[in-house]
Amino acid sequence: MNAIKITLALIISLGFFGITIICAQSVPEPMPCPHHQKMVEKKEAVKLEFTLEQERELHKLKLNFHKESAPLRTEIETKEMELRELWLEEKPDVEKIIKKAQEIHKLQGQLQEKEIRHRFAILKILTPEQRKVFQFRQRCQCGPMERCRAPRDIMD
Secondary structure, three states: OHHHHHHHHHHHHHHHHHHHHHHHOOOOOOOOOOOHHHHHHHHHHOOOOOOHHHHHHHHHHHHHHHHHHHHHHHHHHHHHHHHHHHHHOOOOOHHHHHHHHHHHHHHHHHHHHHHHHHHHHHHHHOOHHHHHHHHHHHHOOOOOHHHOOOOOOOOO
């Protein structure tokens, strides 16, 4: 009986030791997609030159956007905390969780609408040449590299 306990204790401790070694290993960086480096290099080479008037207008737009979106961001964050609390209840209520998730989704939609309107307001200030550069720079802000998609003009 003692031999079985000792054997089990040894197996469990070796298992924990193995898990510790596996968890301690660093995860390699994902390989960038083939065009990503080209996009980054091109993005750094392309500069947006603004007139003094454009800089003033863009600064006003940025301030207004942040003033308008700050309450929404705060409300989203608050609702997300409330959602986490609902999940942590002893007996989570599916209807309350769904309702809270829908509230968050609605607020995120409102925020996204503000972001879209803000981007269009920026485009109105720019010249046609600046718009091309601005839109190129927007495309270069890809998410994770493995999801990155190459625009046709970059692959040339």
